[in-house]
Amino acid sequence: MTDNHDDFGDITIPNAVIYRLTKAAVAGDDGFAHAGVATECKTAINIVARLFIHYLTATTVEVARAKGRTKLTLADVLDALVRIDFGDLVDKTQSDVALLADAAERGKKRRADGVKAAAVKRATSDPAESSAATSSTAAANNGDGDDGDDGDDATDDRDVGEGDDGDESDDDGSGETEAKRQKMMDALLSA
Structure with a gap:
């Protein structure tokens, strides 16, 4: 190992992190x-x-x-800690990694539950209300030029009053959108 710390290029640990760790260690008991x-x-x-x-x-x-692998694992890190005479950190490292894994799993579950709840809410909402809200939003966003028009007439040429909200992939009257929603709902609830 060389004494030149520039071997790492511009890679540094953020000073704020160093400061917090140092202050925590200094404050101690x-x-x-x-x-x-x-x-x-x-x-x-x-x-x-x-x-x-x-x-x-x-x-x-x-x-x-030495184990014939190229992928590094937690076991490799723990063995390396013992080799460089930091074996007393093995137990703390294992418990900290377990805590982080548990926290990550809880966060993942919480996000998945939130996605499922949002899908249920969307799927159970009244389609008439959501299409009326979309139409009124589209009508409000597509003025006739009297309300501070930015000069872009390409968006003003659409005829919003005909019931077209600008999304051709929506329901064509055959109930296709409701079937898609139900299929998505079933997939989310089974996951």
């Missing part, structure tokens, strides 16, 4: 809650953190290659 952190200190910690990440990653790559 020792009563240094208001201790300052010099700029040189933050810069040095940034450089050392990048070097540590590089060293840990290089060791992780060696571990994976």
